[in-house]
Amino acid sequence: xxxxxxxxxxxDLSEFSYQGDAxxxxxxxxxxxxxxxxxxxxxxxxxxxxxxxxxxxTAGCRAHLIVTRDTLTHxxxxxxxxxxxxxxxxxxP
Ligand SMILES: [Zn+2]
Numbered sequence: 001x002x003x004x005x006x007x008x009x010x011x012d013l014s015e016f017s018y019q020g021d022a023x024x025x026x027x028x029x030x031x032x033x034x035x036x037x038x039x040x041x042x043x044x045x046x047x048x049x050x051x052x053x054x055x056x057x058t059a060g061c062r063a064h065l066i067v068t069r070d071t072l073t074h075x076x077x078x079x080x081x082x083x084x085x086x087x088x089x090x091x092x093p
Contacts, residue, residue, distance in 0.1 A: 001074050006081060007061045019054035021045070022066045022082070048072055054082060 001013040021044065027036040048071055055065045064082040069075070 001076075003055065003057075003065075003067060003076060004079050005057045005060060005063065005065065006079060007063055008057065011057070011060060015057060015059035016055045016065075017058045019056050019064065022052040022054045022085075050077060 002010045003013060003016050004010045023045075024040060027033060027040055031037070050068055051071050053067050053069055055067045057063050057065065066078075066080050066082050066085045067076060068078040070077065
């Protein structure tokens, strides 16, 4: 599998480290909604199809990326810098 780093171009998967699910949003720090915190901390979806994931180009430029990958075919649909994607939604994971 190749991941196309925005800085370095297409590189082998072995140069990257998986950093977790990028689709989850952390509840507001002041929230006392126990169910929302429980879901954020303990529940992990296992989607079949396109999924947003954090990856780091650890053997390259070390950039943190959001990769949209199809979990059924491993096809990569989109790669963006994590910082830019988080800025666009105005939050932190
Ligand atoms: Zn890179």
